[in-house]
Amino acid sequence: MEFEPVIGLEIHAQLLTDSKIFCGCSTRFGAPPNTHTCPVCLGMPGVLPVLNRKVVEYTIKMALATNCRINRENGFARKNYFYPDLPKGYQISQYAHPLAEEGWVDVETQEEKKRIGIIRIHMEEDAGKLIHDEHFPSSYVDLNRTGVPLMEIVSAPDIRSAEEAAAYLRRLHEILVYLEICDGNMEEGSFRCDANVSLRPRGREEFGIRTELKNMNSFRNVQRALEYEIKRQQYVLEAGGEVVQETRLWDDAQGVTLPMRSKEEAHDYRYFPDPDLVTIAVSETWVEEIRRGMPELPLEKRERFRREYGIPVYDAGVLTASRALADYYEEVARLCGLPKIASNWVMGDILRFLNEDKRDIKDCPIPASSLAEMIRLIEEGVISGKMAKEISEEMYRTGKTPQVIIEEKGLLQISDAGALIPLIEKVMADNPSQLGQYRGGKDKLFGFFVGQVMKATQGKANPQLINDLLRKMLAG
Ligand code: ADP
Numbered sequence: 205m206e207f208e209p210v211i212g213l214e215i216h217a218q219l220l221t222d223s224k225i226f227c228g229c230s231t232r233f234g235a236p237p238n239t240h241t242c243p244v245c246l247g248m249p250g251v252l253p254v255l256n257r258k259v260v261e262y263t264i265k266m267a268l269a270t271n272c273r274i275n276r277e278n279g280f281a282r283k284n285y286f287y288p289d290l291p292k293g294y295q296i297s298q299y300a301h302p303l304a305e306e307g308w309v310d311v312e313t314q315e316e317k318k319r320i321g322i323i324r325i326h327m328e329e330d331a332g333k334l335i336h337d338e339h340f341p342s343s344y345v346d347l348n349r350t351g352v353p354l355m356e357i358v359s360a361p362d363i364r365s366a367e368e369a370a371a372y373l374r375r376l377h378e379i380l381v382y383l384e385i386c387d388g389n390m391e392e393g394s395f396r397c398d399a400n401v402s403l404r405p406r407g408r409e410e411f412g413i414r415t416e417l418k419n420m421n422s423f424r425n426v427q428r429a430l431e432y433e434i435k436r437q438q439y440v441l442e443a444g445g446e447v448v449q450e451t452r453l454w455d456d457a458q459g460v461t462l463p464m465r466s467k468e469e470a471h472d473y474r475y476f477p478d479p480d481l482v483t484i485a486v487s488e489t490w491v492e493e494i495r496r497g498m499p500e501l502p503l504e505k506r507e508r509f510r511r512e513y514g515i516p517v518y519d520a521g522v523l524t525a526s527r528a529l530a531d532y533y534e535e536v537a538r539l540c541g542l543p544k545i546a547s548n549w550v551m552g553d554i555l556r557f558l559n560e561d562k563r564d565i566k567d568c569p570i571p572a573s574s575l576a577e578m579i580r581l582i583e584e585g586v587i588s589g590k591m592a593k594e595i596s597e598e599m600y601r602t603g604k605t606p607q608v609i610i611e612e613k614g615l616l617q618i619s620d621a622g623a624l625i626p627l628i629e630k631v632m633a634d635n636p637s638q639l640g641q642y643r644g645g646k647d648k649l650f651g652f653f654v655g656q657v658m659k660a661t662q663g664k665a666n667p668q669l670i671n672d673l674l675r676k677m678l679a680g
């Protein structure tokens with residue numbers, strides 16, 4: 205029997221606000237344990253949470269970017285459970301009334317383009333972190349992370365392969381980073397994903413029993429974990445067994461998923477509306493204001509680059525990988541007026557220099573104006589392609605403009621016939637026997653004369669111009 209995977213992803217994105225969701229504590233990563241805490245995020249008796257407006261604004265942004273319906277009235281609920289990293293004994297989340305529902309994004313894999321549904325997007329607070337001592341039978345708790353704002357994005361079970369799941373994940377990651385509402389750092393946990401997966405016989409409508417995978421901290425691991433889990437469930441089903449509904453952990457070192465706990469049901473959490481927080485009313489004017497402030501999104505930008513600059517799909521993809529890179533490219537293209545050549549230089553030398561130094565485009569020592577100027581100089585024949593290579597390296601090293609480097613290094617290409625003619629005359633006068641042979645029909649000697657002129661100009665002559673002049677002058 206042939207099985208078809210059914211996958212749905214739950215993504216938690218940490219929002220890039222300065223302070224936590226219900227108090228004024230800092231959200232900065234990496235501070236000494238328990239220094240970013242206060243009575244509110246420690247869950248002391250008698251305290252009251254106050255909602256951070258930025259959290260709502262950022263979530264609305266994401267909802268708009270993913271074509272969701274925004275619920276004008278939405279609110280928070282308590283999700284009750286005990287765990288030592290959760291001082292209140294409940295997590296404040298959204299349950300029956302999430303901020304946004306029923307959206308979608310388009311993703312592309314090797315095989316096809318596809319629309320993946322989004323069931324809901326809601327806001328919630330993060331829990332703290334337990335650190336287990338390897339040498340003593342004790343654990344520590346760091347509550348800096350309690351109350352850090354998260355946005356949860358729940359996909360519809362529309363995904364049908366591990367590759368598609370990775371493509372969907374990349375798309376959402378890219379949107380979040382473009383919107384500048386999440387730093388997208390998977391290693392620090394600012395962008396995490398739980399993957400739900402089940403199998404069903406191909407052609408059957410009804411879904412099978414699913415498992416939920418956790419602990420995957422890279423795109424690659426999400427894909428690997430799903431690939432493994434799909435195979436595992438297939439073996440179980442083919443052997444006539446049943447998949448157990450449970451939460452499984454991805455073990456990166458072994459490359460397997462291992463059972464962690466049986467899956468809890470929503471009713472286990474005794475959700476109820478949080479009486480400390482009022483209903484959130486999102487006004488039409490506010491949503492419109494946010495919509496107007498939205499940046500161009502990656503897919504739209506890619507399309508526009510292809511249309512406006514006539515560059516290939518591949519180039520458009522590379523150049524829009526980040527907003528900063530796209531802005532850099534656009535400025536170079538606009539200033540030099542040669543978009544494809546600009547693309548070659550940015551994707552070639554610039555990205556190579558930056559990769560070698562693990563530098564961000566924002567810290568590129570070559571301003572867009574200098575690169576554009578250099579491209580113009582090649583186009584106008586002032587410098588050769590070979591000189592440009594040397595100039596670009598020097599620009600990267602020193603930040604100097606092409607003009608300054610050209611002057612300092614004497615790199616001007618001789619493209620002026622007036623300057624070349626006397627040199628050619630001298631070469632002809634110095635080599636009378638070769639001239640005689642050439643004129644007598646030994647065409648091969650043309651290259652000899654090109655070489656002599658090049659040598660006389662220390663390689664700086666415009667090769668096309670030498671050719672043209674020599675043809676005329678050697679003919680006599
Ligand atoms: P929970 O919050 O208990 O994990 P949800 O109903 O919110 O449950 O679903 C979570 C995710 O699981 C969603 O992304 C959804 O698309 C996906 N999902 C639900 N049922 C299945 C299934 N049978 N197989 C695969 N994914 C599923």
Ligand code: MG
Pocket residue numbers: 214398416
């Ligand atoms: Mg879940």
Ligand code: ZN
Pocket residue numbers: 224227228229240241242243244245246351
């Ligand atoms: Zn606090």
